[in-house]
Every structure is written in structure tokens, then in C-alpha cells.
Amino acid sequence: MNHRIVGAGLLIGLVGLAVIGSVAVAAPVPVEVVQDADGRWQLLRDGEPFFIRGAGGDGPRDVLAAAGGNTIRTWGVGPDTGRLLDEAHDLGLAVIVGHWLGHERHGFDYQDVDQVAEQLARVRRDVLAHRDHPALLAWGVGNEMEGFADGDDAAVWSHVQAVAAMIEDLDPHHPTMTVTAEIGGRRVEAVHRLCPDIDIMGINSYGGVASIPERYRAAGGTRPYIITEFGPPGTWEIPLTGFGAPPELTSTDKAAVYREAYQRGVLEAPDLCLGSFVFNWGFKMEATATWFGMFLPNGDKLASVDVMTEMWSGRAPADRCPEIRTFALQGPDVVAVGDTVRVDLEIVDPEGANVTVDWTVRHEVDEQVVGGDWQAAPFALADIVVEASVTGATLAMPAGGVYRLYMTASDGHGGGATANVPLEVEGPARHVRYEMPVAVYADALPSPWVPSGWMGNHGDITMGPRATDAPRSGATCLRFTYEHPGVWAGVAWQHPANDWGDEPGGFDLTGARRLTFWARGAEGDERLDVGVGLITSGKPYHDTVHVKKEGLRLDREWKRYTIDLDGEDLSRVKTPFVWTAAGQGRAISFYLDDIQFE
Secondary structure: OOOOOOOOOOOOOOOOOEEOOOOEEOOOEEEEEOOOOOEEHHHHOOOOEEEEOOOOEEOHHHHHHHHOEEEEEEOOOOOOOOHHHHHHHOOOOOEEEEEOOHHHHOOOOOOHHHHHHHHHHHHHHHHHHOOOOOOOOEEEEOOOOOOOOOOOOOOHOOOOOOOOOOHHHHHOOOOOOEEEEOOOOHHHHHHHOOOOOEEEEEEOOOOOOHHHHHHHHHHOOOOOEEEEEOOOOOOHHHHOOOOOOOOOHHHHHHHHHHHHHHHHHHHHOOOOOEEEEEEEEOOOEEEEEEOOOOEOOEEEEHHHHHHHHHHOOOOOOOOOOOEEEEEEEEEEEEEEEOEEEEEEEEEEEOOOOOEEEEEEEEEEOOOOOOOOOOOOOEEEOOEEEEEOOOOOEEEOOOEEEEEEEEEEEEOOOOOEEEEEEEEEEEEEOOOOOOOOEEEEEEEOOOOOOOEEEEEOOHHHEEEEEEEEOOOOOOOOEEEEEEEOOOOOOEEEEEEOOOOOOOOOOEEEEOOEEEEEEEEEEEEOOEEEEEEEOOOOOOOOOOOOOEEEEEEEEEOOOEEEEEEEOOOOOOOHHHHHHHEEOOOOOOEEEEEEEEEEEO
């Protein structure tokens, strides 16, 4: 292990500036991993002890800082990393910048010289780009790239060591950390034996986080560790229902899990643990629409945020989230088509605010993904909830299948609560209409379609990260730039991604009457053709609808456009939205927002 010893001659602390002659230039804030005479590990940032009170996710960072958090982590480097570091620095937050290393289950081959060399070159480029930023705390070298077996592939860990050694040469001011999926198998041994230039062991742990200190020592762990993800038990760690669905804790019960996990897995190992990151500081569809998220799509916080505020700052927030005292299914969780189902609820607000409740039914996901892979949120279903109030809901089950009833509550002051229950309905399956609107793209409305169908001269199309400059609604919108003035190009949203009709997919949107979207041009007079449906009947899984709207001329101000779908066959919509642009004699940039079926 390498301890960073940094001279302070040119450094003037957290302002991140040095004076050379009479010119002020950017300089790194030095971070060291040190061990005191009693054998206790700690981080020193600019010479001062620094214990990580961190969060991983895209949720509000100003709320994190106000709650007493001091660090965020990323899983990779992208176009927005510089902006994120600037924002963090402005808020007084530090950042562990992660370098994503390929996973073999995604097709990466650690025996492939070209792939490994390209990955090493990418990390070098990204370290050089951000090594001097004053918000930088440490470098993360990969996340769960060892897979989910024994985790002892020497080819993987040799590459991790090569990356860490290179980072140390390029940036002696910041330590390195690698992140594993728990510590089972031979992960701890592999990192300790094969990665001498890795300073910190990062551990993603959920159901087992409370026992990490004991198990880490038993596995031979002597280097300091950080709990890099923790939260409620994962779907892979709990008993499933008889029909294979994972039961989920209420948001109130999850908050208690966060408290115990932090107290036992983090605070009870002061000699080894350098801090932790809660997951997910934001909203994420994984297993269910609410399993790991600490916030709702509308921005409301959940009780886990209240608990971590108390843990980090030493005081509970003044306005706490609603508390779920009872959430109970009355009767069996397997019923027949036509049966009614009753769920009872008791929920109170600690400050006495009026609580409003929303009830939604969705199909259960087709499969449980692993490793945090992207997953589409099932659409909300219409005409199933026949009676609803703040004390419960009654459902009439219309068709066979596996469903999940979601309860979402709000106190009207930024505090929320969630609970859900899975149900199996025995009987014939048939299509159940979706609640409208169904989003192709909109803030706070997850979509299963992906803008993956790039066409024509697509090499000259740039789809930037979600733009924050003057969205039509919410916090972001989409920005496209097409730089070739002479030939056509376009982008289609697809389900599944990158499929042109050879794979099953798409959705039955019977009942929708129109697709609406908002658009504006960067300069005005940008011309687009748009449509719904692209894949023709020559493919086994084609779009059943094909409607095109040609010759749109965009204004510089947001304008709402409508594609009429009344009377169209919407029984399989694989391509819900497509735009194309012909050569216009100049590069064009335009924005899209709130694309949805109504």
C-alpha cells in the first residue's frame, strides 16, 4: 500500500489554488490514507481528518449538504464530470470520481489486449482532465467488475493494479479505491495480494452490511474500507413469494434499516472504516419503482433521508416524512380474475400535516436484473383501483398475471412515503389499458423506450446529456445537434433498445388518441420530420402504427406539437417517436421535452 505524503509548500488549502510567482493556478487538495500508532486508519484531507458521510445517486446535492453529508461518488467519468465537481465544490462537498471498468457479463474480455489497452488509455485521459480539481477526494477503480462468483479472477485484478499504479504516477495527491460486490469468495484476498497500489477497499453491501466489520477481518482484511453502497436488503437476499415476487419494506421500515446499517457496519469499525455512501440518493427503477430510491420522482424525500440527516448531523430534521404505521393486505396474495382485493393503510404525519395518498397498479417486472443494470418501469394500469382513500384501497382484478399495488403519500411539504404489495391473479391474461399519459420522455416519468435507433448520417448527431438550459418543464430536456449540412439523419426511440423488429417488444397503447411533444430550435427555423412507428410488416415484430408528420419548422420558443392517433392500431408500439432531419445548409441544434401519449 502506498501512503500519500504531500508537501504543503505550494498548497493553500481547500480553495484549491497555488501561487507560482505572481500567478494563481489550480492545485489539488492533498488527501492521504494514514494509520496512527494505535493502528487506526483515517483519511486526512488537507491535513485534517475527514470521515466520509456520503451518498451515491443523482438526487439533490444541496439537500445532501444541508443534511450533513460531505461526499458524493460517481461510477464513471462523463461529459458532466467537470460540472459535477464544480457544483460539489461550491456546496462544500468532496467527490470520489469513479473510473468504470468493463464487466465480462457485458462483453468485456480481460484477456483482450486491445480492450484492456483502450480502457487504460481512457482512465489516463480522465485522470489528467480532473486530477487538480479541489473537490476531488479519491479515485474509484471499477465497480463490481469482478462479477458475482468468487471474484478472484487474476486477470481482472492485475488490470485493476495496473490502473491504480498508473493513477499513482499521474496523481500522487489522491488515493485509489476499488469497489467489490460484497466480500464473499476470495475478493478480500485478491485485492490484498494482487493490488498493492489500491489504498482503500470499497464494499457494496446491503443485507449483510451490519456484519461487514466482523466478516472483513475474518477474511483477512487489513486495509481500510469504505461502505460504497448500502440500503435496504436486495431482492437477491430475501425470500420471495410463492409466485416469485420480492416483498418490499415500507419506506418507514427501510429508514430503520438505514439506521442500523450505519450504526453497525460503519460506526462500529472506527479502526478500519473511513466512511460510507448511502444508496440511492435519488430515484431508480430496480426490481420495483421504489426499492432503492431515497427520493420520489417528484423530488419528495423519504424517511431514509430523515434518518441519515440525523446520523450525519446529530439532529433530526424539523419536518419529517409521513410515518406508515400499518400497510396490510386483507386476505391472500393469490386471487382469481374478477376477485376484489383490499389493502388497509394507517399513515400519520409527525407534524400533523394533512397527508394525501396515491394508489397505482403496475405489472410486475418480467425478470429481476442483477448488478444495477438499467430496467424499464412498467406502466401504471387503468381501471383496477375502484376505491381509494387515505385509509386504504380496493382493487378489482381484471386479468391473469402478476401485479404490484403501489401506495405513494405526500405531506405537501416535500416529505413522502411509499409501500407496495405484489399480487398474483390466476386466470386468462389479456391486455389491461395503461393510465395516460404514457411517457416517451418526461422528467419524473420513467420510460421503457430508448433513443437507440440512430439512422442515416448518424455519426454527425450529438445527443447531449439532459440539458438544463431552459427546459419546457421540470429540471431537464433533451438536446440534439446535427452538424452535417447536406444529408439526412435521425433518431428513433426503441423497445427493446437497438432492435429493428427482430425481437419481441413494444407495448399495446390501445386507448391513446394522440402523441404530443414540445420542441424548440436553438436559432429558429430548424426543420424536422417526426412520426410514430417505423418498423414495417416485413419484420416479425413490427410497429402496428405508422403515422408521420413532415416539415415541422421550429421556433426559438417552446411549442407543443400533436400527432393524431385516433383510429390507429396501437396494439404494438415498438417505435413511439422518431425524428429525421435532411440537409439544411447549416448545423442545427434543437430541444425536445415532454414526449407522451395521451
